[in-house]
Amino acid sequence: MRKFGVGLFLVLxxxxxxxxxQGVPAPLTIRIQPFITGLSLPVHVTNAKDxxxxxxxxxxxxxxxxxQPGTNTATDFLNVSGVxxxxxxERGLLGLAFHPQYAANRRFFIYYTRQTDGAIEIAxxxxxxxxxxxxxxxxxxxxxxxxxxxxxxxxxxxxxxxDGFLYAGTGDGGGGNDSSNNAQNINSLLGKILRIxxxxxxxxxxxxxxxxxNPYAGATPGADEIYAIGMRNPYRFSxxxxxxxxxxxxxxxQDAIEEVDTIVLGGNYGxxxxxxxxxxxxxxxxxxxxxxxxxxxxxxSASPNPRCSVTGGYVYRGTQNTLPPGSxxxxxxxxxxxxxxxxxxxxxxxxxxxxxxxxxxxxxxxIYISGLASGTVEKVVRARxxxxxxxxxxxxxxxxxxxxxxxxxxxxxNNTFRIQGFGANGDIPTPEDYDGDNITDIGVFRxxxxxxxxxxxxxxxxxxIHFGASGDVPAAGDYDGDAKADFAVFxxxxxxxxxxxxxxxxxVIQQFGLTGDIPTPGDYDGDGKYDVAVFxxxNGFWYRLNSSNNGFSSVGFGANGDVPAQGxxxxxxxxxxxxxRNGAWYVLLSSNLSVQITNWGLAGDVPVVGDYDGDGKxDIGVFRxxxxxxxxxxxxxxxFLITQFGLNGDLAAPKYDAP
Numbered sequence: 001m002r003k004f005g006v007g008l009f010l011v012l013x014x015x016x017x018x019x020x021x022q023g024v025p026a027p028l029t030i031r032i033q034p035f036i037t038g039l040s041l042p043v044h045v046t047n048a049k050d051x052x053x054x055x056x057x058x059x060x061x062x063x064x065x066x067x068q069p070g071t072n073t074a075t076d077f078l079n080v081s082g083v084x085x086x087x088x089x090e091r092g093l094l095g096l097a098f099h100p101q102y103a104a105n106r107r108f109f110i111y112y113t114r115q116t117d118g119a120i121e122i123a124x125x126x127x128x129x130x131x132x133x134x135x136x137x138x139x140x141x142x143x144x145x146x147x148x149x150x151x152x153x154x155x156x157x158x159x160x161x162x163d164g165f166l167y168a169g170t171g172d173g174g175g176g177n178d179s180s181n182n183a184q185n186i187n188s189l190l191g192k193i194l195r196i197x198x199x200x201x202x203x204x205x206x207x208x209x210x211x212x213x214n215p216y217a218g219a220t221p222g223a224d225e226i227y228a229i230g231m232r233n234p235y236r237f238s239x240x241x242x243x244x245x246x247x248x249x250x251x252x253x254q255d256a257i258e259e260v261d262t263i264v265l266g267g268n269y270g271x272x273x274x275x276x277x278x279x280x281x282x283x284x285x286x287x288x289x290x291x292x293x294x295x296x297x298x299x300x301s302a303s304p305n306p307r308c309s310v311t312g313g314y315v316y317r318g319t320q321n322t323l324p325p326g327s328x329x330x331x332x333x334x335x336x337x338x339x340x341x342x343x344x345x346x347x348x349x350x351x352x353x354x355x356x357x358x359x360x361x362x363x364x365x366x367i368y369i370s371g372l373a374s375g376t377v378e379k380v381v382r383a384r385x386x387x388x389x390x391x392x393x394x395x396x397x398x399x400x401x402x403x404x405x406x407x408x409x410x411x412x413x414n415n416t417f418r419i420q421g422f423g424a425n426g427d428i429p430t431p432e433d434y435d436g437d438n439i440t441d442i443g444v445f446r447x448x449x450x451x452x453x454x455x456x457x458x459x460x461x462x463x464x465i466h467f468g469a470s471g472d473v474p475a476a477g478d479y480d481g482d483a484k485a486d487f488a489v490f491x492x493x494x495x496x497x498x499x500x501x502x503x504x505x506x507x508v509i510q511q512f513g514l515t516g517d518i519p520t521p522g523d524y525d526g527d528g529k530y531d532v533a534v535f536x537x538x539n540g541f542w543y544r545l546n547s548s549n550n551g552f553s554s555v556g557f558g559a560n561g562d563v564p565a566q567g568x569x570x571x572x573x574x575x576x577x578x579x580x581r582n583g584a585w586y587v588l589l590s591s592n593l594s595v596q597i598t599n600w601g602l603a604g605d606v607p608v609v610g611d612y613d614g615d616g617k618x619d620i621g622v623f624r625x626x627x628x629x630x631x632x633x634x635x636x637x638x639x640f641l642i643t644q645f646g647l648n649g650d651l652a653a654p655k656y657d658a659p
Contacts, residue, residue: 029393030322030338030349031616032378033526033573035368036067036074041088042370043156045360045377046096050103052132053363053548057370057377060092062112066133070525070548078125078135084112087151091118094156099198100164102127108135109198111158111168113148120146120154122168124198124207143198143207144225146189150174153233153252157312161195162245165211167227168194169234169249176254177282178272183230184283186222191271193234193249193263195227215266230269230292236312236358237263241365243315243326250312250330251295254280256302258310259295260330260341267293297341301332308334311356318365319503320528321436321483322382329367329380331356338369338380354378364481366528381528381573382483384438385611386618387431387654389418389457391439395610397630397643399623399650400429400444407442407653410645412612422455429656430454432476432485434463434502440657445474445489452487467500475519477530477658479547480504490519490534497532512545520544520564522575522658524553524590531575535564542577557588565607567618567659569596569635575659580607585620600633608632608654612641618659623652 036057044058053069062081065074085091095111102108106127114121123139143166148154153171161167172178172191183191197209216222237249247263257276261269270292272282277294279287301307313330316323323329328341329349336352354371361367367380383393390396392413400407402425409418420442423429427444434441435458443454450468455461465487468474472489479486480501488499492515499508510532513519517534524531525546533544540558545551555577558564562579569576574590582603587596598620601607605622612619613634621632621641625648632641646652 028323028340028347028349029383030380031383031573032338032350032352032354032369033381034072034376035379036065036072036377037375039065039074039370039375039377041092041372042357042375042377043092043094043372044096044358045368045370046098047361047363048098048102048108049100049363050098051363054133055360055362055368055377056096058093058096058110060088060094060372061086062093064093064096064110064135068133068549070527070546070551075133077133078110079137080110080112080139083115083139085115085118090152090154094154095158095168097158097160097166100160107140109143109158109166111156113154114145118148118151120144120148120170122158122166141202141207144168144194144196146170148173148190155231155233156235157237159237159239161239161247163211164197164199165195166198166208167237167247168196169231169237170194171233171235172231172271177280178232181272183232183271184268184273186216186226186229189223189225191229191231192223192226193228193231193237193247194225196225213265227265228263228267228269230267230271230273232271232275234312238312238314238359238361240315240317241361242317246315248296248312248315248328250310252309253301256300257298258301258307258332259298260310260312260328261293261295264293269293269295297346299332299346306335307332307337311358313359314361314367316365316367318361318367320364320366320382320481322366322380329359331359331369333357379573382438383616384433384483385614386440386567386657386659387610388433388438388440389431389442390414391437391457392614393438393611394614395612395619395654396440397612397645398431398653399646400427400653401647401650402427403649408646408650409653410643412614420455423453427453428474429651429653430474430476431653431657433478433483434476434485435459436482436484443476445472447472465500468498472498473519475521477521478502478528479508479521479530479532481527481529481547486530488521490517492517510545513543517543518564520566520577520658522566523547523568523573524575525549526572526574526590533566535562535579537562555588557586563607565609567609568616569618569620571615571617571635578609580605580622587620598633601631605631606652606655608652609659610654610657611635611659613637621654623650623655625649 041060055067057065064078066077091113099107122143152174155170182188210224233252276298311331357372390411394412398409423444430443437458439457468489482503484502497510513534527548529547558579570591572591578587585598601622613636615636617635628646
């Protein structure tokens with residue numbers, strides 16, 4: 001790379017900033033992170049809201065699994081396979097809801113089709129008093145039974161609303177065109193959203209009370225349990241955990257339209273008179289639009305469109321900035337497409353090979369999908385790459401030149417160059433995404449003063465913060481899981497970590513490590529948060545504290561003189577231990593605990609791990625200071641990236657923004 005004179009440099013710098021700016025983030029991009037495999041027909045994912053951060057998975061043939069935080073192993077929580085219809089199709093164990101006071105009373109409820117005759121039942125169970133991860137196998141009582149002789153359109157969701165009442169969504173009874181006209185019949189419980197009060201003593205008949213504001217409570221005609229009518233098959237619905245706590249329902253269409261509704265007390269959503277906002281001509285004389293509430297949005301599933309069945313999802317209110325807050329995520333069962341409604345338009349986020357039977361939330365509001373045929377549960381995560389200065393989810397070849405205090409960046413999105421003065425000789429590069437906009441921000445840590453300087457890409461403003469002291473080693477990363485990097489340092493003289501959380505400004509001090517240790521933070525447990533971690537050259541061990549459960553881990557992998565080069569090389573969204581040893585790479589893959597050995601580089605090369613090809617897996621790469629050449633093996637197709645970019649003495653940015 002040519003060195004520019006000061007005057008020419010300033011002109012070029014102004015030009016580059018004006019023309020190329022900070023980069024424009026790519027459209028919202030998500031990936032699905034493996035969570036649990038080997039399941040049998042998973043149809044629902046949920047949590048108990050009891051502070052344990054466990055995930056519960058409902059399997060259609062009658063077994064509920066529980067997964068402990070920080071693990072990828074599911075154990076049996078409840079087996080009711082002898083009670084539920086196990087013929088598959090649309091019948092079986094379909095729903096699970098934990099009482100709002102579950103942590104104290106151990107009560108939960110299941111929704112299923114009865115084995116003997118296919119009737120819909122809601123039953124109450126409780127967790128074993130001595131084992132919180134196992135439920136008592138016998139129901140305390142049956143709450144509600146609804147005859148359902150036809151096998152399809154069973155609904156399936158039960159949830160407790162913000163009012164403390166239990167909500168259930170029932171299908172129209174099956175068949176085509178609601179031949180029994182149940183959805184518009186206010187004396188039938190089919191084709192409805194129901195609401196009941198189950199805070200009643202065991203032995204009461206009936207087992208529930210009627211909320212007095214239900215639209216037909218105490219009236220004749222009208223079933224007291226009804227909350228809203230006119231549903232075809234409200235298979236999956238959810239409450240927005242923020243905002244106005246609105247109830248969102250994905251109502252499966254027949255042959256033409258899939259719709260999503262927001263449900264209000266006493267609302268009529270049109271079926272079988274309307275499918276979406278289209279008159280079905282089943283009852284043409286009733287096609288008066290003002291008599292019904294239209295969907296919030298809809299999409300076509302009419303032949304030859306491959307879409308066929310909406311899987312209702314959630315309004316996103318998570319903490320990891322995976323999706324825009326307040327947007328609604330959902331899917332089509334037949335295509336496997338994951339889609340987003342942003343209160344204005346529908347956007348395709350990801351086209352998967354999954355038959356997505358359900359979405360689910362964990363306690364922090366992050367989203368999961370269940371793949372029925374694949375037997376999988378996966379977490380929806382935001383795509384990202386280290387040293388990604390243009391927001392295209394690919395690592396950019398980039399250096400900081402301390403002698404000039406200048407950054408040189410080659411944008412992978414359009415092969416343009418960015419030259420920016422930021423920093424001084426002696427500064428340590430700290431490129432990270434400090435503002436959460438999917439673009440890596442230029443940043444430096446000044447050891448002489450303990451100050452951080454960062455140039456925010458979202459606003460083109462400079463931030464300065466005093467956090468650290470001379471001799472500290474910067475270790476910035478997303479420790480609190482809000483998709484923004486936190487300022488963090490490791491103080492070798494004390495073995496202490498000091499961190500300032502971006503989510504709430506809280507200061508955290510943690511004793512972990514010894515003098516001589518090298519900080520190696522990363523997301524080793526796959527929970528979306530960085531773990532405090534070090535590599536100890538004196539004995540070749542890696543030590544870490546898992547953020548998911550505060551569990552301690554140690555792994556012998558390396559030797560004195562090795563250079564740690566951690567990254568996610570297998571694409572399982574967990575950081576792998578890796579070392580560079582005199583031109584050879586040794587990678588311990590977290591997905592299968594195998595060791596990958598690759599000869600790539602020479603002694604004296606600098607490891608520059610990053611996702612240069614944007615495939616979600618980090619690539620092995622080195623920067624050779626003596627020649628200023630980069631050598632990268634792309635994981636997507638094993639091709640080579642060899643490029644001249646930099647000079648001897650330059651500091652390669654990807655080395656300092658560890659994946």
